[in-house]
Amino acid sequence: MEDFNFLEFIIQATYFVAALLFILGLKQMGSPMTARRGIVWAGVGMVMATLITYFHSEINHNYLLMTVAIGIGGAIAYVSGKKVAMTDMPQMIALYNGMGGGAAAAIAAVILLKQDEMPMTIQALAVIGALIGTVAFSGSLVAYAKLQGLMRGVIRFPMQQFLNALVFVVALTIGLAIILNGTEYSMTLLTVFFVLALLFGIMVTVPIGGADMPVVISLFNALTGLAVGFEGYVLANPAMMIAGIVVGSAGTLLTQLMAKAMNRPISNVLFSNFGDADGGDDAAAVSGSMKEIDATDVSVMMAFAEKVVIIPGYGMAVAQAQHKVWELTKHLQDRGVTVKFAIHPVAGRMPGHMNVLLAEAGVPYDIIYDLDEINEEFPTTDVVLVIGANDVVNPAARNDPNSPIYGMPILNADYAKNVIVVKRGKGTGFSGIENHLFFADNTRMLYGDGQDVASDLVTSLKEL
Numbered sequence: 001m002e003d004f005n006f007l008e009f010i011i012q013a014t015y016f017v018a019a020l021l022f023i024l025g026l027k028q029m030g031s032p033m034t035a036r037r038g039i040v041w042a043g044v045g046m047v048m049a050t051l052i053t054y055f056h057s058e059i060n061h062n063y064l065l066m067t068v069a070i071g072i073g074g075a076i077a078y079v080s081g082k083k084v085a086m087t088d089m090p091q092m093i094a095l096y097n098g099m100g101g102g103a104a105a106a107i108a109a110v111i112l113l114k115q116d117e118m119p120m121t122i123q124a125l126a127v128i129g130a131l132i133g134t135v136a137f138s139g140s141l142v143a144y145a146k147l148q149g150l151m152r153g154v155i156r157f158p159m160q161q162f163l164n165a166l167v168f169v170v171a172l173t174i175g176l177a178i179i180l181n182g183t184e185y186s187m188t189l190l191t192v193f194f195v196l197a198l199l200f201g202i203m204v205t206v207p208i209g210g211a212d213m214p215v216v217i218s219l220f221n222a223l224t225g226l227a228v229g230f231e232g233y234v235l236a237n238p239a240m241m242i243a244g245i246v247v248g249s250a251g252t253l254l255t256q257l258m259a260k261a262m263n264r265p266i267s268n269v270l271f272s273n274f275g276d277a278d279g280g281d282d283a284a285a286v287s288g289s290m291k292e293i294d295a296t297d298v299s300v301m302m303a304f305a306e307k308v309v310i311i312p313g314y315g316m317a318v319a320q321a322q323h324k325v326w327e328l329t330k331h332l333q334d335r336g337v338t339v340k341f342a343i344h345p346v347a348g349r350m351p352g353h354m355n356v357l358l359a360e361a362g363v364p365y366d367i368i369y370d371l372d373e374i375n376e377e378f379p380t381t382d383v384v385l386v387i388g389a390n391d392v393v394n395p396a397a398r399n400d401p402n403s404p405i406y407g408m409p410i411l412n413a414d415y416a417k418n419v420i421v422v423k424r425g426k427g428t429g430f431s432g433i434e435n436h437l438f439f440a441d442n443t444r445m446l447y448g449d450g451q452d453v454a455s456d457l458v459t460s461l462k463e464l
């Protein structure tokens, strides 16, 4: 029997506990009530896995380099995490996600470079992980640049899909050559392999735009998880393996859910021209006019309503109006009005964006409803208050087959008896198209910054 190695046992046990913490943490992130705790648990798991790696038998040098790298990375992440505005969160996620993919690819590169005798299966997994990780890395960086406004528009040209497929097939063939040649392959082959994989990630992302970006980021997130999982297997590191698989499967599920919320198959997101604001030339022209209303009249309407449904959107996040909106809600409730919040799955700029803001303001979960739960209720709703939402209440998605957002499920605010839309001016939503709801007979526009308007409504209500 082999000698029992106590240190090795402790290391593997720590990885196991870290992996458990990742899974339990993720489970807790499933509900806004426990999400903060979930993040702390997963973080503790990550710290444990990182620290115990210092004692790994194969890591008996480079402690200084490791510590410096962790210090620099940790400091940058801490500062940027503290500073980032809620509205910039999607690009932050894209960037961090890209780093994960890049790290997995870098691990693969080191393994492939230093390997002497490695079973072919392990080598194959390293190559697959390298390919996926590199694509996720460069693709996520392009997604970051787009969302950060560093790169504008979409890039499309003839035979694009064919060229993309060609680059992918050549990268795959070189990957196969690396696996089959064992240690005989040249440095040049490996370099060309990584360059092609980087190129593919860029090429596949540049034609995607607009409303499809969050779906793509989620897809790259799933790919990063997969790459980390593969490299975890190659390194025989259970924490990496499990974390990778968890991220890979959670990312895949999220991608599917987001695509479903926008009524779009993933293949459409990747290979068609949706999500581009220029794509709506044939969309039906809007008829009617926008009719303005003031805060006093709106407060009277709401105060004497039986049921009010509030639909928050990206503009509420920009205005940071959630606290005032909750204050308004409490005033209405005190007057005996039933108030409910309706949340569209892609409202805001990241999944769960509105839920996070409302939770932060203290809005109880039992008055927050998902699209499927509330859509039936609009015809019996006296007043819908749309605050900073636009695309998610655009009836063109339901009525106009030529609209770029046609087919996306929306909150049927237009079915309510009265609709009040709070926004600053005539700005379009994320998709860049006109909203037919704003011109409807039962809609009134209440112009102003979301927070200011919510304050005015509270003041008017108090004076009634």
Ligand code: NAP
Pocket: 090, 210, 211, 212, 213, 214, 312, 313, 314, 315, 316, 318, 319, 345, 346, 347, 348, 349, 350, 351, 352, 353, 387, 388, 389, 390, 391, 392, 393, 422, 423, 424, 425, 426, 427, 428, 429, 430, 431, 448, 449, 450, 451
């Ligand atoms: P939206 O369509 O982007 O519209 C937001 C509206 O808020 C704008 O029309 C803007 O009009 C108004 N606004 C901006 N700042 C404001 C302020 N300070 N006060 C009041 N209003 C303000 O928002 P949405 O209805 O939430 O839809 C989300 C869109 O983002 C969808 O197209 C979705 O596909 C996309 N998206 C979603 C995610 C996600 O995962 N949730 C991620 C990325 C993209 P004014 O300029 O006139 O004020």
